[in-house]
Ligand SMILES: NC(=O)C1=CN([C@@H]2O[C@H](COP(=O)(O)OP(=O)(O)OC[C@H]3O[C@@H](n4cnc5c(N)ncnc54)[C@H](OP(=O)(O)O)[C@@H]3O)[C@@H](O)[C@H]2O)C=CC1
Ligand SMILES: O=C(O)CCC(=O)C(=O)O
């Protein structure tokens with residue numbers, strides 16, 4: 001059926017029900033993309049830790065059948081030069097519903113466009129969900145890292161991140177600039193002859209579906225607030241509209257009413273009394289350092305969400321342990337927040353925590369709570385025993401520095417204890 005994907009001999013597909021809940025067989029097939037750069041280091045470790053957690057939680061009753069699918073540099077080796085994202089990879093992600101991926105390289109300033117972004121766009125994975133929490137014992141640059149406990153809902157399908165742009169001095173850039181200056185009376189392009197142009201689409205539908213998921217998450221998980229983070233004072237019709245549409249949705253669909261005369265709002269008590277508020281992005285970036293306890297669920301646009309995820313991850317120990325998921329209403333692809341860290345590729349050195357915690361989110365998403373809990377328990381105990389990879393060890397003088405694979409083995413050992 002597939003050209004290069006080998007389907008496992010055993011295992012069945014996860015199915016999506018009419019209400020978007022999942023029917024998960026005891027032996028699901030889970031597709032995975034190894035990833036470029038440090039993908040070769042972290043992905044096998046993640047599989048081993050997950051298999052161990054599942055094995056221990058369900059003693060043979062449940063088991064994952066892993067199925068490798070391809071994207072990025074490995075895809076060009078398997079499918080041929082310039083095939084970075086084969087159609088059958090997208091098809092498998094759709095058919096098997098839940099998958100996990102390592103990071104994929106994107107060249108800067110030219111070359112191919114991001115395959116990570118392409119996956120999100122092609123599969124309409126419009127939510128990038130990135131929880132940020134502190135594990136006791138992890139070294140942090142702030143005095144009270146435990147006060148940072150936020151869940152980022154980053155819009156994943158539009159904004160300047162969509163990659164609609166034209167290179168300076170190209171024919172297309174000239175055409176767009178000509179259109180803007182002649183038909184649209186734009187006078188503010190400072191250097192029209194040498195400007196590259198990027199377009200920032202932000203829609204009501206795109207905003208509403210993201211904010212709806214964030215508010216519902218806050219209600220379901222008893223969180224206290226949802227903050228809309230935007231730069232709406234400057235980009236009025238994109239980021240400002242995101243803020244307005246977010247508040248309007250909260251009022252219309254969730255019955256939010258103005259708090260102390262507004263603009264902040266509050267949901268009714270039967271919806272947890274969640275506060276809906278907003279903050280301008282630059283102020284937010286200083287407040288998360290000064291008063292992180294005031295923020296809980298965050299709903300924001302694509303590029304802000306990209307910056308915010310790495311900044312918040314740093315507060316609780318770095319992108320080496322920052323997990324994430326890309327979600328549509330039915331399909332999910334779990335992935336680390338960090339990239340391919342090319343200087344460490346193949347050295348068995350980096351922290352596999354980020355993709356392992358992404359897999360932990362995946363297990364929870366599948367309803368395999370006991371296995372997910374075991375992963376968390378193992379992570380907590382291993383870090384408390386000061387067994388860590390280089391990134392934490394350089395800030396923990398008494399720690400035992402171990403390799404990527406040895407950290408995975410330590411997690412497996414701590415699961416049993
Ligand atoms: N979703 C995805 O697939 C993503 C892909 N990318 C792509 O990755 C490539 C490299 O991007 P770059 O900007 O260097 O960002 P990276 O996230 O790859 O790495 C930046 C730095 O973060 C630290 N780091 C990253 N991962 C780990 C880890 N697992 N354990 C410990 N430390 C880690 C390292 O810090 P130190 O040097 O201090 O040790 C590393 O040098 C680019 O092509 C980019 O486009 C980027 C982000 C996401
Ligand atoms: O696609 C890329 O190369 C970078 C993506 C990224 O930084 C992210 O999704 O957080």
Ligand SMILES: [Mg+2]
Nearest residue numbers: 306307310337
């Ligand atoms: Mg990023």
